[in-house]
Amino acid sequence: KKKSKNHPPLPPGPPADPIIGHLRLIPPDNQEKLFYKWGKIYGDVMHLHFLGRSVIVLNSAKAAVDLMDKRSANYSDRPHFALFEMMGWTSTITMMPYGKRFQRHRRMLQQYLTPNKCLDYQSIQSREARVLLQSLLDDGSNLDTFLRRFATAIIIRIAFGHQITSDDDPYVKISQDAGYALSNAGSPGSTPVDFFPLLRHFPSWFPGTYYAGFARDNKAMTDNLHEYPFKEVSAQIAEGTAKSSFLATQLEAHDRDEPETSNTLEDIKGAAGVMYCAGADTTWSSLSIFFLAMILNPEHQALAQKEIDTVIGPGRLPEFGDRPSLPYLECVLQETLRWNAAVPLGIPHKSMEDDVYNGMFIPKGSLIIANTRGITLDENVYKDPFTFNPSRYLPKPEGNGEPFPVGPFGFGRRICPGIHLGDNSLWIVMASVLATMNIFKAVDDNGKEITPEVSFTSGITSHPRPYRCLVRPRNETARVLVAQSDTSDTY
Numbered sequence: 001k002k003k004s005k006n007h008p009p010l011p012p013g014p015p016a017d018p019i020i021g022h023l024r025l026i027p028p029d030n031q032e033k034l035f036y037k038w039g040k041i042y043g044d045v046m047h048l049h050f051l052g053r054s055v056i057v058l059n060s061a062k063a064a065v066d067l068m069d070k071r072s073a074n075y076s077d078r079p080h081f082a083l084f085e086m087m088g089w090t091s092t093i094t095m096m097p098y099g100k101r102f103q104r105h106r107r108m109l110q111q112y113l114t115p116n117k118c119l120d121y122q123s124i125q126s127r128e129a130r131v132l133l134q135s136l137l138d139d140g141s142n143l144d145t146f147l148r149r150f151a152t153a154i155i156i157r158i159a160f161g162h163q164i165t166s167d168d169d170p171y172v173k174i175s176q177d178a179g180y181a182l183s184n185a186g187s188p189g190s191t192p193v194d195f196f197p198l199l200r201h202f203p204s205w206f207p208g209t210y211y212a213g214f215a216r217d218n219k220a221m222t223d224n225l226h227e228y229p230f231k232e233v234s235a236q237i238a239e240g241t242a243k244s245s246f247l248a249t250q251l252e253a254h255d256r257d258e259p260e261t262s263n264t265l266e267d268i269k270g271a272a273g274v275m276y277c278a279g280a281d282t283t284w285s286s287l288s289i290f291f292l293a294m295i296l297n298p299e300h301q302a303l304a305q306k307e308i309d310t311v312i313g314p315g316r317l318p319e320f321g322d323r324p325s326l327p328y329l330e331c332v333l334q335e336t337l338r339w340n341a342a343v344p345l346g347i348p349h350k351s352m353e354d355d356v357y358n359g360m361f362i363p364k365g366s367l368i369i370a371n372t373r374g375i376t377l378d379e380n381v382y383k384d385p386f387t388f389n390p391s392r393y394l395p396k397p398e399g400n401g402e403p404f405p406v407g408p409f410g411f412g413r414r415i416c417p418g419i420h421l422g423d424n425s426l427w428i429v430m431a432s433v434l435a436t437m438n439i440f441k442a443v444d445d446n447g448k449e450i451t452p453e454v455s456f457t458s459g460i461t462s463h464p465r466p467y468r469c470l471v472r473p474r475n476e477t478a479r480v481l482v483a484q485s486d487t488s489d490t491y
């Protein structure tokens with residue numbers, strides 16, 4: 001009350017319960033949908049509170065850019081993720097407060113993932129895209145396994161210098177375990193343990209301790225994710241057999257640099273581990289969303305194929321150099337990111353100082369949630385936002401001249417450092433698959449087409465719920481092209 005006399009009003013929000021605030025109103029799953037609905041009533045900057053802690057939800061690109069990009073010096077902190085810390089993610093940039101350690105981690109990752117550096121990784125991505133095509137040729141119904149392997153293989157190769165050759169590879173297993181733990185640990189920063197860290201010391205039968213038990217049970221997995229690659233690559237360096245990789249580069253610098261300037265081993269393990277868990281799941285999910293969109297929108301699939309046929313022809317597979325010549329494919333990629341962003345609520349930021357925006361007070365220490373799903377469905381920007389329509393970006397009169405989506409890779413000083421790598425992975429798969437394959441609805445035992453539901457899991461990364469589809473070569477020329485494509489490792 002005292003504060004409200006001295007500062008402008010808080011942003012509007014729905015009525016809340018005394019003391020616990022909006023806690024009871026927030027569903028455990030798919031919160032982005034409710035925030036989007038509320039945004040239409042209360043506006044694009046909304047205030048909620050959980051037990052006295054302010055939460056600001058941003059539902060428009062303008063508000064998110066104004067605050068998180070333009071005032072990023074104030075909006076780049078992270079809340080305390082007590083649950084993830086319990087699980088062992090203590091040296092992980094994603095969970096780190098803003099400060100010197102965060103900046104060191106950011107530098108390590110960014111230096112390795114600049115647009116220029118990413119040019120070096122394109123041969124890995126092209127190779128893995130060809131492996132994906134050949135797998136689809138063998139078994140066009142096992143898409144999900146192949147997409148996951150594609151996404152994992154690229155990260156493992158770049159982060160640890162290891163090439164995945166089978167689904168039994170220990171790195172694949174570690175990635176699956178990490179994906180499971182991260183997708184089932186509740187919304188980051190919003191589980192009971194995050195609000196009441198003391199709960200971690202309570203017995204498992206005590207109400208609200210479920211996630212604490214989950215974190216304890218999965219800690220060994222997180223430790224393994226950090227220790228296994230470290231031991232493997234350290235041994236390879238000692239033997240002189242280490243391939244070029246993020247981890248090898250960092251470990252060699254650690255041995256070379258003075259202790260005062262070098263990163264600690266814990267920092268290095270944490271930075272390598274985050275590439276693994278932040279890079280694979282997001283890429284896999286985005287590709288799964290692409291296939292879902294293609295099954296449901298054959299007319300856009302056909303338009304993209306026509307463009308590829310005209311520009312590239314049937315004699316070769318697409319290469320990264322073709323990208324500027326394929327504007328419609330670019331629209332398909334952007335529309336995949338917009339239609340159902342794989343990280344629907346981004347990762348919460350935290351404000352560091354009191355602020356005022358458009359006459360509304362944003363208290364220091366507020367949790368800032370950019371509702372990417374809400375932003376990309378904003379009817380003020382996108383006509384028929386729930387419709388998958390890549391043409392919306394084309395200039396008038398062919399399209400609507402709408403802007404590419406803002407936010408699927410986050411904002412400000414926290415924007416995804418893997419944006420160029422991730423974007424390239426999406427592009428090469430979309431281009432290679434559309435050039436050579438048709439993506440169809442699966443059919444049931446009676447020959448009737450099965451239309452997949454557009455439904456998503458809840459978690460930091462949201463995946464389409466399992467759906468069936470059929471992927472077949474477009475013609476004999478495409479089949480031969482894929483079968484004969486070179487999958488040797490040239491990196």
Ligand code: HEM
Nearest residue numbers: 093094278279282283343347408409410411414416418422
């Ligand atoms: C299509 C693929 C990807 C999508 C959609 C995606 C999306 C995101 C989003 C929304 C954030 C939160 C940004 C924020 O807090 O504002 C993020 C953070 C992050 N991403 Fe990605 N990402 C992708 C691929 C990758 C890849 C390939 C890597 C690494 C190799 C990566 C590494 C990270 C890291 C380390 C962070 C935490 C940054 C920080 O806290 O400062 N991501 N990503």
